[in-house]
Amino acid sequence: MSDLAAAPAAARPNLNGLWVAPPLIVLALSFLYPLALIARSAVLGETGAPDWSGVLATLDSRPFLNALLNTGEIAVASTAGCLALGLALALILAFVPFPGAPLAARLIDTFIALPTFLITLAFTFLYGSAGILNGALTQGFGLAEPPVHFLYSAWGVILAEVTVYSPFVLRPLLAAFSLIDQSQIEVAGLLGARPWRIVRSVILPAALPAAIAGGSLCLLLTVNEFGIVLFIGAKGVITLPLLIYDKAIQESDYQAACVIAIVNVALSLGLFGLYRVAARRLGG
Template structure:
Protein backbone atom coordinates (compact mmCIF):
# COMPACT_ATOMS: atom_id res chain seq x y z
CA UNK A 1 0.00 0.00 0.00
CA UNK A 2 2.86 2.36 0.81
CA UNK A 3 4.54 1.71 -2.53
CA UNK A 4 1.25 2.25 -4.32
CA UNK A 5 0.72 5.51 -2.51
CA UNK A 6 4.22 6.71 -3.34
CA UNK A 7 3.81 5.86 -7.02
CA UNK A 8 0.77 8.07 -7.38
CA UNK A 9 1.75 11.47 -8.71
CA UNK A 10 0.82 14.45 -6.61
CA UNK A 11 -1.93 16.54 -8.16
CA UNK A 12 -0.69 19.75 -9.78
CA UNK A 13 -1.18 22.89 -7.82
CA UNK A 14 -3.92 25.13 -9.09
CA UNK A 15 -2.80 28.43 -10.54
CA UNK A 16 -3.58 31.51 -8.59
CA UNK A 17 -5.22 34.00 -10.99
CA UNK A 18 -4.61 36.86 -8.57
CA UNK A 19 -0.87 36.11 -8.44
CA UNK A 20 -0.72 35.87 -12.25
CA UNK A 21 -2.40 39.27 -12.60
CA UNK A 22 0.00 40.75 -10.04
CA UNK A 23 3.01 39.50 -12.04
CA UNK A 24 1.73 40.90 -15.34
CA UNK A 25 2.95 44.53 -14.77
CA UNK A 26 6.47 43.21 -14.15
CA UNK A 27 6.46 41.43 -17.50
CA UNK A 28 5.42 44.46 -19.52
CA UNK A 29 8.72 46.48 -19.40
CA UNK A 30 10.99 43.66 -20.68
CA UNK A 31 8.31 42.74 -23.23
CA UNK A 32 8.19 46.31 -24.52
CA UNK A 33 11.99 46.46 -24.72
CA UNK A 34 12.10 43.13 -26.58
CA UNK A 35 9.43 44.17 -29.06
CA UNK A 36 10.82 47.68 -29.58
CA UNK A 37 14.55 46.98 -29.85
CA UNK A 38 14.61 43.50 -31.40
CA UNK A 39 11.35 42.30 -32.91
CA UNK A 40 10.36 45.57 -34.59
CA UNK A 41 13.73 46.20 -36.34
CA UNK A 42 13.87 42.54 -37.36
CA UNK A 43 10.34 42.80 -38.80
CA UNK A 44 11.40 45.89 -40.78
CA UNK A 45 14.41 44.01 -42.18
CA UNK A 46 12.23 41.06 -43.19
CA UNK A 47 9.67 43.37 -44.79
CA UNK A 48 12.33 45.28 -46.72
CA UNK A 49 13.71 42.03 -48.12
CA UNK A 50 10.41 41.53 -49.98
CA UNK A 51 10.30 45.05 -51.46
CA UNK A 52 12.31 45.65 -54.62
CA UNK A 53 13.92 48.94 -55.63
CA UNK A 54 10.87 49.66 -57.77
CA UNK A 55 8.57 49.32 -54.75
CA UNK A 56 7.06 46.03 -55.88
CA UNK A 57 6.33 43.47 -53.15
CA UNK A 58 7.23 39.90 -53.97
CA UNK A 59 10.00 37.33 -54.06
CA UNK A 60 12.04 38.95 -56.82
CA UNK A 61 14.73 40.12 -54.41
CA UNK A 62 15.01 36.69 -52.79
CA UNK A 63 15.19 34.85 -56.11
CA UNK A 64 17.88 37.24 -57.32
CA UNK A 65 19.91 36.93 -54.11
CA UNK A 66 19.62 33.15 -53.66
CA UNK A 67 20.62 32.50 -57.28
CA UNK A 68 23.56 34.89 -57.19
CA UNK A 69 27.02 33.23 -57.34
CA UNK A 70 28.28 35.97 -55.03
CA UNK A 71 25.79 34.97 -52.34
CA UNK A 72 26.41 31.23 -52.75
CA UNK A 73 30.17 31.74 -52.48
CA UNK A 74 29.76 33.96 -49.41
CA UNK A 75 27.43 31.45 -47.71
CA UNK A 76 29.80 28.56 -48.37
CA UNK A 77 32.82 30.55 -47.21
CA UNK A 78 31.02 31.70 -44.05
CA UNK A 79 30.10 28.16 -43.03
CA UNK A 80 33.55 26.80 -43.95
CA UNK A 81 35.43 29.44 -41.94
CA UNK A 82 33.07 29.07 -38.98
CA UNK A 83 33.47 25.28 -38.96
CA UNK A 84 37.25 25.51 -39.34
CA UNK A 85 37.55 28.10 -36.58
CA UNK A 86 35.34 26.02 -34.28
CA UNK A 87 37.36 22.84 -34.81
CA UNK A 88 40.62 24.70 -34.27
CA UNK A 89 39.34 26.43 -31.13
CA UNK A 90 37.99 23.19 -29.65
CA UNK A 91 41.25 21.32 -30.23
CA UNK A 92 43.52 24.11 -29.03
CA UNK A 93 41.27 25.29 -26.20
CA UNK A 94 40.70 21.77 -24.86
CA UNK A 95 44.43 21.00 -24.97
CA UNK A 96 45.36 24.21 -23.15
CA UNK A 97 42.60 23.69 -20.58
CA UNK A 98 43.83 20.12 -19.90
CA UNK A 99 47.39 21.35 -19.43
CA UNK A 100 46.35 24.13 -17.04
CA UNK A 101 43.91 21.93 -15.09
CA UNK A 102 45.89 18.70 -14.72
CA UNK A 103 49.57 19.50 -15.36
CA UNK A 104 50.96 21.50 -12.43
CA UNK A 105 53.46 24.14 -13.50
CA UNK A 106 54.45 27.61 -12.26
CA UNK A 107 52.28 30.34 -13.71
CA UNK A 108 49.18 28.23 -14.36
CA UNK A 109 46.97 30.61 -12.38
CA UNK A 110 48.46 33.64 -14.16
CA UNK A 111 47.81 32.01 -17.53
CA UNK A 112 44.22 31.35 -16.54
CA UNK A 113 43.78 35.01 -15.59
CA UNK A 114 45.31 36.01 -18.92
CA UNK A 115 42.61 34.04 -20.69
CA UNK A 116 39.96 36.06 -18.85
CA UNK A 117 41.69 39.26 -19.97
CA UNK A 118 41.74 38.21 -23.62
CA UNK A 119 37.96 37.69 -23.49
CA UNK A 120 37.56 41.44 -22.96
CA UNK A 121 39.56 42.43 -26.07
CA UNK A 122 37.73 43.53 -29.25
CA UNK A 123 38.27 41.27 -32.21
CA UNK A 124 39.86 43.93 -34.44
CA UNK A 125 42.89 44.09 -32.12
CA UNK A 126 43.81 40.55 -33.15
CA UNK A 127 43.48 41.50 -36.82
CA UNK A 128 45.59 44.62 -36.23
CA UNK A 129 48.28 42.62 -34.43
CA UNK A 130 48.32 40.05 -37.23
CA UNK A 131 48.73 42.85 -39.77
CA UNK A 132 51.83 44.11 -37.95
CA UNK A 133 53.23 40.56 -37.79
CA UNK A 134 52.19 38.88 -41.04
CA UNK A 135 51.10 41.76 -43.26
CA UNK A 136 52.87 42.85 -46.42
CA UNK A 137 54.97 45.32 -44.38
CA UNK A 138 55.00 43.25 -41.18
CA UNK A 139 57.83 41.59 -39.29
CA UNK A 140 57.32 38.20 -40.90
CA UNK A 141 55.62 39.18 -44.12
CA UNK A 142 53.97 36.86 -46.56
CA UNK A 143 50.66 37.00 -48.35
CA UNK A 144 48.81 34.25 -46.47
CA UNK A 145 47.26 36.81 -44.10
CA UNK A 146 45.07 38.16 -46.89
CA UNK A 147 43.63 34.73 -47.70
CA UNK A 148 41.02 32.65 -45.90
CA UNK A 149 43.89 30.97 -43.99
CA UNK A 150 44.81 34.29 -42.41
CA UNK A 151 41.20 34.95 -41.41
CA UNK A 152 40.93 31.43 -40.02
CA UNK A 153 44.13 31.76 -37.96
CA UNK A 154 43.01 35.14 -36.58
CA UNK A 155 39.59 33.78 -35.57
CA UNK A 156 41.13 30.72 -33.89
CA UNK A 157 43.49 33.00 -31.96
CA UNK A 158 40.66 35.25 -30.82
CA UNK A 159 37.96 32.67 -30.07
CA UNK A 160 40.03 29.94 -28.39
CA UNK A 161 39.43 31.48 -24.91
CA UNK A 162 35.68 31.10 -25.47
CA UNK A 163 36.21 27.33 -25.50
CA UNK A 164 39.07 27.27 -23.02
CA UNK A 165 37.24 29.10 -20.21
CA UNK A 166 34.19 26.76 -19.95
CA UNK A 167 36.50 23.76 -20.41
CA UNK A 168 38.62 24.93 -17.48
CA UNK A 169 35.51 25.33 -15.34
CA UNK A 170 34.29 21.84 -16.32
CA UNK A 171 37.65 20.18 -15.66
CA UNK A 172 37.74 21.89 -12.26
CA UNK A 173 34.47 20.17 -11.34
CA UNK A 174 35.84 16.67 -11.94
CA UNK A 175 36.22 14.93 -8.59
CA UNK A 176 39.81 13.97 -7.72
CA UNK A 177 38.40 10.79 -6.16
CA UNK A 178 37.17 9.66 -9.60
CA UNK A 179 40.62 10.17 -11.06
CA UNK A 180 42.26 8.36 -8.14
CA UNK A 181 39.89 5.38 -8.42
CA UNK A 182 40.41 5.15 -12.17
CA UNK A 183 44.19 5.25 -11.74
CA UNK A 184 44.09 2.63 -8.97
CA UNK A 185 42.14 0.31 -11.31
CA UNK A 186 44.98 0.52 -13.80
CA UNK A 187 43.39 2.85 -16.35
CA UNK A 188 45.87 4.69 -18.53
CA UNK A 189 45.77 8.53 -18.66
CA UNK A 190 44.14 8.61 -22.11
CA UNK A 191 41.44 6.18 -20.96
CA UNK A 192 40.79 8.29 -17.87
CA UNK A 193 40.39 11.35 -20.07
CA UNK A 194 38.12 9.53 -22.51
CA UNK A 195 35.83 7.83 -19.99
CA UNK A 196 35.90 10.10 -16.94
CA UNK A 197 37.02 13.64 -17.78
CA UNK A 198 35.54 14.21 -21.24
CA UNK A 199 32.02 12.87 -20.45
CA UNK A 200 31.82 15.25 -17.50
CA UNK A 201 33.06 18.18 -19.58
CA UNK A 202 31.07 17.39 -22.74
CA UNK A 203 28.20 19.86 -22.09
CA UNK A 204 30.68 22.68 -21.43
CA UNK A 205 32.72 21.81 -24.51
CA UNK A 206 29.56 21.68 -26.64
CA UNK A 207 28.48 25.03 -25.26
CA UNK A 208 31.83 26.63 -25.98
CA UNK A 209 31.97 25.12 -29.48
CA UNK A 210 28.50 26.33 -30.42
CA UNK A 211 29.17 29.79 -29.00
CA UNK A 212 32.40 29.94 -30.99
CA UNK A 213 30.65 28.90 -34.18
CA UNK A 214 27.89 31.47 -33.66
CA UNK A 215 30.43 34.25 -33.14
CA UNK A 216 32.64 33.11 -36.03
CA UNK A 217 29.66 32.87 -38.39
CA UNK A 218 28.74 36.48 -37.60
CA UNK A 219 32.31 37.81 -37.40
CA UNK A 220 32.82 41.11 -39.18
CA UNK A 221 35.67 43.03 -37.55
CA UNK A 222 38.45 40.50 -38.21
CA UNK A 223 37.57 40.08 -41.90
CA UNK A 224 37.21 43.83 -42.40
CA UNK A 225 40.47 44.83 -40.65
CA UNK A 226 42.55 42.11 -42.31
CA UNK A 227 41.33 43.35 -45.68
CA UNK A 228 41.22 39.98 -47.44
CA UNK A 229 39.57 40.97 -50.72
CA UNK A 230 38.84 37.38 -51.78
CA UNK A 231 37.26 36.46 -48.42
CA UNK A 232 33.64 37.60 -48.62
CA UNK A 233 31.45 36.26 -45.83
CA UNK A 234 27.75 36.90 -45.28
CA UNK A 235 28.31 39.79 -42.81
CA UNK A 236 30.78 41.36 -45.25
CA UNK A 237 28.28 40.91 -48.07
CA UNK A 238 25.58 42.61 -46.01
CA UNK A 239 27.99 45.52 -45.42
CA UNK A 240 28.89 45.70 -49.11
CA UNK A 241 25.28 45.62 -50.31
CA UNK A 242 23.92 47.99 -47.68
CA UNK A 243 26.74 50.54 -47.26
CA UNK A 244 28.82 50.41 -50.45
CA UNK A 245 26.28 49.75 -53.21
CA UNK A 246 23.14 50.91 -51.33
CA UNK A 247 21.23 47.77 -52.32
CA UNK A 248 19.14 47.65 -49.15
CA UNK A 249 16.64 44.93 -50.21
CA UNK A 250 19.46 42.52 -51.07
CA UNK A 251 21.29 43.41 -47.86
CA UNK A 252 18.15 42.69 -45.84
CA UNK A 253 17.60 39.34 -47.57
CA UNK A 254 21.19 38.27 -46.85
CA UNK A 255 20.86 39.44 -43.25
CA UNK A 256 17.72 37.33 -42.82
CA UNK A 257 19.58 34.27 -44.15
CA UNK A 258 22.37 34.95 -41.66
CA UNK A 259 19.85 35.17 -38.82
CA UNK A 260 18.20 31.91 -39.88
CA UNK A 261 21.57 30.15 -39.96
CA UNK A 262 22.32 31.45 -36.46
CA UNK A 263 18.94 30.28 -35.15
CA UNK A 264 19.42 26.84 -36.70
CA UNK A 265 22.85 26.60 -35.09
CA UNK A 266 21.42 27.68 -31.74
CA UNK A 267 18.74 24.98 -31.97
CA UNK A 268 21.42 22.40 -32.73
CA UNK A 269 23.41 23.65 -29.75
CA UNK A 270 20.42 23.24 -27.41
CA UNK A 271 19.82 19.70 -28.70
CA UNK A 272 23.49 18.72 -28.35
CA UNK A 273 23.80 20.09 -24.82
CA UNK A 274 20.56 18.41 -23.69
CA UNK A 275 21.73 15.10 -25.11
CA UNK A 276 25.16 15.47 -23.53
CA UNK A 277 23.72 16.31 -20.11
CA UNK A 278 21.37 13.31 -20.32
CA UNK A 279 24.08 10.78 -21.10
CA UNK A 280 27.26 12.37 -19.81
CA UNK A 281 26.81 11.60 -16.12
CA UNK A 282 26.62 7.81 -16.60
CA UNK A 283 30.17 7.25 -17.84
CA UNK A 284 32.35 5.04 -15.68
CA UNK A 285 35.77 3.46 -16.09
CA UNK A 286 35.81 -0.26 -16.86
CA UNK A 287 39.35 -1.28 -16.05
CA UNK A 288 38.71 -5.01 -16.25
Protein backbone atom coordinates (compact mmCIF):
# COMPACT_ATOMS: atom_id res chain seq x y z
CA MET A 1 0.00 0.00 0.00
CA SER A 2 2.81 2.40 0.85
CA ASP A 3 4.39 1.87 -2.58
CA LEU A 4 1.09 2.60 -4.32
CA ALA A 5 0.63 5.80 -2.29
CA ALA A 6 4.15 6.96 -3.03
CA ALA A 7 3.88 6.41 -6.78
CA PRO A 8 1.51 9.31 -7.58
CA ALA A 9 3.55 11.64 -5.39
CA ALA A 10 6.75 10.73 -7.20
CA ALA A 11 5.10 11.22 -10.57
CA ARG A 12 4.00 14.77 -9.81
CA PRO A 13 6.03 17.42 -11.70
CA ASN A 14 8.25 19.71 -9.67
CA LEU A 15 6.74 23.20 -9.94
CA ASN A 16 9.01 24.90 -7.43
CA GLY A 17 11.03 26.63 -10.15
CA LEU A 18 8.04 28.16 -11.90
CA TRP A 19 7.97 31.14 -9.52
CA VAL A 20 10.73 32.75 -11.62
CA ALA A 21 8.53 32.81 -14.73
CA PRO A 22 6.34 35.84 -13.85
CA PRO A 23 9.27 38.17 -13.02
CA LEU A 24 11.11 37.02 -16.16
CA ILE A 25 8.04 37.75 -18.28
CA VAL A 26 7.66 41.20 -16.72
CA LEU A 27 11.38 41.89 -17.27
CA ALA A 28 11.16 40.79 -20.89
CA LEU A 29 8.10 42.90 -21.66
CA SER A 30 9.12 46.03 -19.75
CA PHE A 31 12.85 46.16 -20.51
CA LEU A 32 14.23 43.59 -22.93
CA TYR A 33 11.55 43.95 -25.63
CA PRO A 34 11.69 47.81 -25.77
CA LEU A 35 15.49 47.61 -25.76
CA ALA A 36 15.37 45.14 -28.63
CA LEU A 37 13.11 47.51 -30.57
CA ILE A 38 15.56 50.37 -30.00
CA ALA A 39 18.49 48.21 -31.13
CA ARG A 40 16.53 47.11 -34.21
CA SER A 41 15.68 50.72 -35.12
CA ALA A 42 19.32 51.70 -34.61
CA VAL A 43 20.57 49.12 -37.11
CA LEU A 44 17.79 49.27 -39.70
CA GLY A 45 17.45 52.26 -41.98
CA GLU A 46 14.29 53.70 -43.47
CA THR A 47 14.17 50.88 -46.03
CA GLY A 48 14.15 48.20 -43.33
CA ALA A 49 17.55 46.84 -44.41
CA PRO A 50 20.64 47.00 -42.20
CA ASP A 51 22.22 50.43 -42.50
CA TRP A 52 25.62 50.28 -40.83
CA SER A 53 26.75 53.40 -42.63
CA GLY A 54 24.08 55.37 -40.77
CA VAL A 55 25.26 53.91 -37.46
CA LEU A 56 28.89 54.80 -38.17
CA ALA A 57 27.91 58.27 -39.42
CA THR A 58 26.07 58.95 -36.17
CA LEU A 59 28.92 57.70 -33.98
CA ASP A 60 31.44 59.75 -35.97
CA SER A 61 29.36 62.93 -36.05
CA ARG A 62 30.45 66.10 -34.29
CA PRO A 63 27.17 66.48 -32.28
CA PHE A 64 27.50 62.95 -30.85
CA LEU A 65 31.17 63.33 -29.93
CA ASN A 66 30.52 66.72 -28.33
CA ALA A 67 27.54 65.32 -26.40
CA LEU A 68 29.59 62.35 -25.21
CA LEU A 69 32.37 64.68 -24.06
CA ASN A 70 29.93 67.04 -22.34
CA THR A 71 28.20 64.14 -20.62
CA GLY A 72 31.47 62.76 -19.29
CA GLU A 73 32.84 66.11 -18.14
CA ILE A 74 29.63 67.19 -16.41
CA ALA A 75 29.11 63.78 -14.79
CA VAL A 76 32.67 63.57 -13.46
CA ALA A 77 32.65 67.18 -12.20
CA SER A 78 29.24 66.76 -10.58
CA THR A 79 30.27 63.49 -8.94
CA ALA A 80 33.44 65.09 -7.58
CA GLY A 81 31.33 67.93 -6.18
CA CYS A 82 28.87 65.46 -4.65
CA LEU A 83 31.72 63.58 -2.99
CA ALA A 84 33.27 66.76 -1.60
CA LEU A 85 29.99 68.23 -0.34
CA GLY A 86 28.64 64.89 0.89
CA LEU A 87 31.85 64.14 2.80
CA ALA A 88 31.93 67.61 4.40
CA LEU A 89 28.29 67.38 5.47
CA ALA A 90 28.70 63.81 6.75
CA LEU A 91 31.73 64.76 8.86
CA ILE A 92 29.88 67.70 10.37
CA LEU A 93 26.68 65.76 11.07
CA ALA A 94 28.48 62.71 12.47
CA PHE A 95 31.38 64.18 14.45
CA VAL A 96 30.56 67.83 15.19
CA PRO A 97 27.65 67.71 17.64
CA PHE A 98 25.27 70.65 17.43
CA PRO A 99 21.58 71.13 18.24
CA GLY A 100 19.33 70.11 15.38
CA ALA A 101 21.81 67.81 13.60
CA PRO A 102 19.22 65.02 13.07
CA LEU A 103 16.72 67.56 11.73
CA ALA A 104 19.36 68.96 9.36
CA ALA A 105 20.09 65.44 8.07
CA ARG A 106 16.39 64.82 7.42
CA LEU A 107 16.03 68.14 5.60
CA ILE A 108 18.96 67.27 3.36
CA ASP A 109 17.35 63.91 2.64
CA THR A 110 14.24 65.64 1.31
CA PHE A 111 16.23 66.68 -1.78
CA ILE A 112 16.07 63.02 -2.86
CA ALA A 113 12.27 63.21 -3.05
CA LEU A 114 12.12 66.47 -5.01
CA PRO A 115 11.92 66.56 -8.82
CA THR A 116 15.17 67.84 -10.26
CA PHE A 117 13.49 70.64 -12.18
CA LEU A 118 12.28 72.20 -8.90
CA ILE A 119 15.88 72.72 -7.78
CA THR A 120 16.67 74.20 -11.17
CA LEU A 121 13.67 76.52 -10.93
CA ALA A 122 14.80 77.66 -7.48
CA PHE A 123 18.28 78.36 -8.88
CA THR A 124 16.69 80.46 -11.61
CA PHE A 125 15.08 82.65 -8.96
CA LEU A 126 18.37 82.86 -7.05
CA TYR A 127 21.06 83.11 -9.74
CA GLY A 128 19.18 83.82 -12.97
CA SER A 129 19.49 87.02 -14.98
CA ALA A 130 16.50 88.47 -13.09
CA GLY A 131 17.21 86.52 -9.91
CA ILE A 132 17.78 87.74 -6.38
CA LEU A 133 21.59 87.79 -6.60
CA ASN A 134 21.76 89.69 -9.89
CA GLY A 135 19.04 92.07 -8.76
CA ALA A 136 20.91 92.90 -5.56
CA LEU A 137 24.24 93.39 -7.36
CA THR A 138 22.68 95.47 -10.14
CA GLN A 139 20.88 97.80 -7.72
CA GLY A 140 23.69 97.90 -5.17
CA PHE A 141 26.45 98.83 -7.62
CA GLY A 142 24.36 100.59 -10.25
CA LEU A 143 25.26 98.12 -12.97
CA ALA A 144 23.62 98.24 -16.39
CA GLU A 145 23.77 94.46 -16.95
CA PRO A 146 23.45 91.50 -14.58
CA PRO A 147 27.01 90.45 -13.67
CA VAL A 148 26.37 86.76 -12.81
CA HIS A 149 25.82 84.42 -15.77
CA PHE A 150 27.22 81.07 -14.61
CA LEU A 151 23.76 79.49 -14.28
CA TYR A 152 23.32 79.31 -18.06
CA SER A 153 26.53 77.36 -18.58
CA ALA A 154 27.91 73.93 -17.74
CA TRP A 155 28.74 75.27 -14.26
CA GLY A 156 25.07 75.93 -13.62
CA VAL A 157 24.24 72.34 -14.58
CA ILE A 158 27.02 71.04 -12.31
CA LEU A 159 25.87 73.16 -9.36
CA ALA A 160 22.28 71.95 -9.74
CA GLU A 161 23.35 68.31 -10.00
CA VAL A 162 25.62 68.59 -6.96
CA THR A 163 22.74 70.06 -4.98
CA VAL A 164 20.33 67.33 -6.05
CA TYR A 165 22.58 64.27 -5.80
CA SER A 166 24.84 64.98 -2.80
CA PRO A 167 22.40 63.17 -0.44
CA PHE A 168 23.19 59.95 -2.34
CA VAL A 169 26.75 60.29 -1.04
CA LEU A 170 25.78 61.64 2.38
CA ARG A 171 23.53 58.69 3.31
CA PRO A 172 26.07 55.84 2.86
CA LEU A 173 28.81 57.94 4.47
CA LEU A 174 26.69 58.54 7.57
CA ALA A 175 25.96 54.81 7.73
CA ALA A 176 29.69 54.03 7.48
CA PHE A 177 30.60 56.64 10.10
CA SER A 178 28.12 55.11 12.53
CA LEU A 179 30.11 51.84 12.42
CA ILE A 180 33.43 53.46 13.34
CA ASP A 181 34.64 52.58 16.82
CA GLN A 182 34.67 55.88 18.71
CA SER A 183 37.48 54.60 20.93
CA GLN A 184 39.85 54.71 17.96
CA ILE A 185 39.14 58.41 17.49
CA GLU A 186 39.51 59.08 21.21
CA VAL A 187 42.83 57.22 21.37
CA ALA A 188 44.15 59.11 18.34
CA GLY A 189 43.13 62.39 19.99
CA LEU A 190 44.83 61.45 23.25
CA LEU A 191 48.01 60.63 21.36
CA GLY A 192 48.06 64.16 19.99
CA ALA A 193 46.74 63.59 16.48
CA ARG A 194 45.23 66.68 14.91
CA PRO A 195 41.63 66.54 13.62
CA TRP A 196 42.67 66.41 9.96
CA ARG A 197 45.06 63.51 10.65
CA ILE A 198 42.29 61.65 12.48
CA VAL A 199 40.03 62.15 9.49
CA ARG A 200 42.73 61.03 7.07
CA SER A 201 44.03 58.04 9.05
CA VAL A 202 40.95 56.73 10.87
CA ILE A 203 37.73 58.01 9.34
CA LEU A 204 38.41 58.12 5.59
CA PRO A 205 39.75 54.54 5.25
CA ALA A 206 36.61 53.21 6.94
CA ALA A 207 34.39 55.39 4.75
CA LEU A 208 36.10 54.63 1.42
CA PRO A 209 33.73 51.83 0.31
CA ALA A 210 30.71 54.04 1.14
CA ALA A 211 32.23 56.94 -0.78
CA ILE A 212 32.86 54.68 -3.79
CA ALA A 213 29.29 53.34 -3.68
CA GLY A 214 27.74 56.80 -3.35
CA GLY A 215 30.04 58.32 -5.94
CA SER A 216 29.38 55.60 -8.52
CA LEU A 217 25.62 56.02 -8.00
CA CYS A 218 25.95 59.79 -8.50
CA LEU A 219 28.00 59.17 -11.64
CA LEU A 220 25.25 56.91 -12.99
CA LEU A 221 22.51 59.42 -12.19
CA THR A 222 24.33 62.44 -13.61
CA VAL A 223 25.16 60.63 -16.86
CA ASN A 224 21.42 60.09 -17.39
CA GLU A 225 20.24 63.48 -16.10
CA PHE A 226 17.86 65.15 -18.54
CA GLY A 227 15.57 67.57 -16.68
CA ILE A 228 18.29 69.81 -15.24
CA VAL A 229 20.10 70.23 -18.57
CA LEU A 230 16.85 70.87 -20.45
CA PHE A 231 15.44 73.29 -17.88
CA ILE A 232 18.60 75.39 -17.54
CA GLY A 233 18.98 75.56 -21.32
CA ALA A 234 22.70 76.29 -21.18
CA LYS A 235 23.97 77.40 -24.56
CA GLY A 236 26.14 74.76 -26.19
CA VAL A 237 25.66 72.25 -23.35
CA ILE A 238 24.23 69.18 -25.07
CA THR A 239 24.46 65.84 -23.26
CA LEU A 240 23.56 62.38 -24.55
CA PRO A 241 19.98 62.36 -23.15
CA LEU A 242 19.35 65.83 -24.55
CA LEU A 243 20.80 64.85 -27.93
CA ILE A 244 18.50 61.82 -28.05
CA TYR A 245 15.56 64.14 -27.39
CA ASP A 246 16.69 66.55 -30.12
CA LYS A 247 17.21 63.81 -32.69
CA ALA A 248 13.90 62.07 -31.99
CA ILE A 249 11.56 64.99 -31.27
CA GLN A 250 13.09 67.98 -33.03
CA GLU A 251 14.66 66.33 -36.10
CA SER A 252 12.61 63.08 -36.36
CA ASP A 253 15.87 61.21 -37.00
CA TYR A 254 14.88 58.06 -35.14
CA GLN A 255 17.79 55.91 -36.30
CA ALA A 256 20.33 58.39 -34.95
CA ALA A 257 18.31 58.76 -31.73
CA CYS A 258 18.27 54.98 -31.24
CA VAL A 259 22.00 54.65 -31.95
CA ILE A 260 22.79 57.28 -29.32
CA ALA A 261 20.29 55.66 -26.93
CA ILE A 262 22.10 52.31 -27.23
CA VAL A 263 25.40 54.03 -26.38
CA ASN A 264 23.74 55.73 -23.41
CA VAL A 265 22.26 52.42 -22.20
CA ALA A 266 25.62 50.66 -22.51
CA LEU A 267 27.32 53.45 -20.57
CA SER A 268 24.61 53.33 -17.89
CA LEU A 269 24.83 49.55 -17.52
CA GLY A 270 28.60 49.77 -17.13
CA LEU A 271 28.26 52.41 -14.42
CA PHE A 272 25.51 50.37 -12.74
CA GLY A 273 27.88 47.41 -12.65
CA LEU A 274 30.46 49.64 -10.97
CA TYR A 275 27.85 50.72 -8.42
CA ARG A 276 26.87 47.11 -7.68
CA VAL A 277 30.49 46.11 -7.13
CA ALA A 278 31.01 49.05 -4.79
CA ALA A 279 27.76 48.34 -2.92
CA ARG A 280 28.71 44.67 -2.55
CA ARG A 281 32.07 45.67 -1.15
CA LEU A 282 30.35 48.04 1.27
CA GLY A 283 27.98 45.30 2.39
CA GLY A 284 30.68 42.67 2.66
